[in-house]
Amino acid sequence: MIEASVMTAAKPHLPDAQTVTSVTHWTDKLFSFRVTRPRTLRFRSGEFVMIGLMGENDRPLLRAYSIASPSWDDELEFYSIKVPDGPLTSRLQHIGVGDEIILRPKPVGTLVHDALLPGKRLWFLATGTGIAPFASLMREPDTYEKYDQVIMMHTCREVAELEYGRQLVDALTDDPLIGQMAAGKLIYYPTTTREASPLMGRITDNLTSGKVFADLGLPTMDPAFDRAMVCGSLAFNVDVKAVLEGFGLREGANSEPLEYVVEKAFVGDGI
């Protein structure tokens, strides 16, 4: 009965393997998925880990990914780009329920509450997949315990690219626990830049022109009250940092909490 035992043999486990529990494709360039959570993994909402698949020569092919789920969730969620010729995502985009991915359980990152001084308003500023760490932080009770108002500014080229964030905000508003904490505090400000939608424009432009403050009836950013977390392309991060510094906010870190923190959403070509 060798044949039978071969057929029923369990799939060999990858090192640090976690099993995919769901996959959602949002556009031809974006998908999200959930995996089992290692029992020993502790992380702070907003941090990232290395995940991947086994590459050629049986060597793990790993990339940095923000954990999009909050620290209390039983599973881990990720929100991913699909790069057609990307070494990892050209394959990762085809994962299905029951497949295994590699997850190195060593969370790190600067987009954490500990890296900011206490404040009144917290601004999440993201482009593209840069919303992932804020998908975690928007579902984190601490966020609403620490701040009176939380403003999620998310900008993409097209409307369909906002859908993951939009559905997440809708779902958390309906959540019996987080919904109650976020009620009246969470303000969602999604904009597009290359397709018409109710709110438009780059985050940098909407901050410098004062449009977002006027639209939301909020005062201009003030380092005494406002805190910000930034996650986008390198070009976005550089430009938005200059805007925040213009308002008098200073960049903080885990070791020295100040008024804003930044993380790259990805490492661009040639950088």
Ligand code: FAD
């Ligand atoms: P790569 O060789 O890594 O990238 C190829 C090219 O694709 C890059 O040069 C860049 O131009 C482009 N690219 C890569 N990632 C993105 C992206 N997210 N958005 C737009 N263009 C991109 N990616 C995610 O999709 N979700 C995350 O939550 C996430 N978190 C990250 C956190 C950190 C701290 C860093 C440094 C990167 C993060 N990334 C995230 C990017 C991720 O590590 C990989 O680059 C991405 O998964 C593509 O891998 P790849 O091997 O297919 O292509």
Ligand code: A2P
């Ligand atoms: P735009 O369409 O005006 O370039 P990308 O897909 O290139 O990463 O861009 C994602 C979103 O971020 C787009 O809406 C884009 O606007 C915006 N963006 C890109 N670069 C910057 C920047 N340097 N400052 C502000 N917004 C930016």
